[in-house]
Amino acid sequence: TQLLEQSPQFLSIQEGENLTVYCNSSSVFSSLQWYRQEPGEGPVLLVTVVTGGEVKKLKRLTFQFGDARKDSSLHITAAQPGDTGLYLCAGGLGGFAGYALNFGKGTSLLVTP
Amino acid sequence: DSGVTQTPKHLITATGQRVTLRCSPRSGDLSVYWYQQSLDQGLQFLIQYYNGEERAKGNILERFSAQQFPDLHSELNLSSLELGDSALYFCASNRRQGGDYGYTFGSGTRLTVV
Numbered sequence: 001t002q003l004l005e006q007s008p009q010f011l012s013i014q015e016g017e018n019l020t021v022y023c024n025s026s027s028v029f030s031s032l033q034w035y036r037q038e039p040g041e042g043p044v045l046l047v048t049v050v051t052g053g054e055v056k057k058l059k060r061l062t063f064q065f066g067d068a069r070k071d072s073s074l075h076i077t078a079a080q081p082g083d084t085g086l087y088l089c090a091g092g093l094g095g096f097a098g099y100a101l102n103f104g105k106g107t108s109l110l111v112t113p
Numbered sequence: 114d115s116g117v118t119q120t121p122k123h124l125i126t127a128t129g130q131r132v133t134l135r136c137s138p139r140s141g142d143l144s145v146y147w148y149q150q151s152l153d154q155g156l157q158f159l160i161q162y163y164n165g166e167e168r169a170k171g172n173i174l175e176r177f178s179a180q181q182f183p184d185l186h187s188e189l190n191l192s193s194l195e196l197g198d199s200a201l202y203f204c205a206s207n208r209r210q211g212g213d214y215g216y217t218f219g220s221g222t223r224l225t226v227v
Contacts, residue, residue: 042218
């Protein structure tokens with residue numbers, strides 16, 4: 001069961017364009033994280049959002065957590081080739097007994113010069 | 114270097130065989146998580162250990178088992194391997210039992226079953 005749905009699945013854009021990636025779920029999460037994964041490597045944490053409506057910025061990346069804590073978006077301004085990679089959202093179910101993350105299948109982004 | 118070490122990086126083995134994947138978490142991290150990544154399923158949570166004890170189980174097959182040792186390193190054992198077990202296996206660690214601390218992933222072990 002895929003708790004988190006990401007869209008689009010693939011995105012190919014030119015350098016300088018803006019883009020938004022979406023992460024949706026019917027479940028409420030205690031927190032939501034975004035990771036970027038490059039080929040042959042493990043995912044690398046970009047940001048964690050925990051409060052409904054929260055917005056976080058990381059240079060040209062803007063992350064937003066939905067008010068109901070069921071969805072999130074990642075907006076990249078003026079994309080660069082270095083932004084190429086697989087973007088994964090992950091929802092934390094929390095709780096003392098464990099903190100397993102449920103991952104979406106990811107959005108594969110290609111930015112060409 | 115993320116601080117999470119996984120060995121081996123690549124593994125090729127035949128169907129029916131048994132393999133062991135090893136993970137050393139980042140220094141100070143008590144939790145270890147194992148994930149399987151395949152093209153069609155994405156990253157699937159297998160199992161979590163916290164300070165030597167199993168804490169959460171995901172979609173882990175009965176043919177798979179794991180443990181965490183007193184020095185906090187963890188091993189994932191995969192037995193009676195099938196072609197469909199070919200995947201990337203990642204280990205991740207984090208510092209807190211719960212809360213919002215993100216994972217630090219290792220570089221993974223690419224398992225190919227032939």
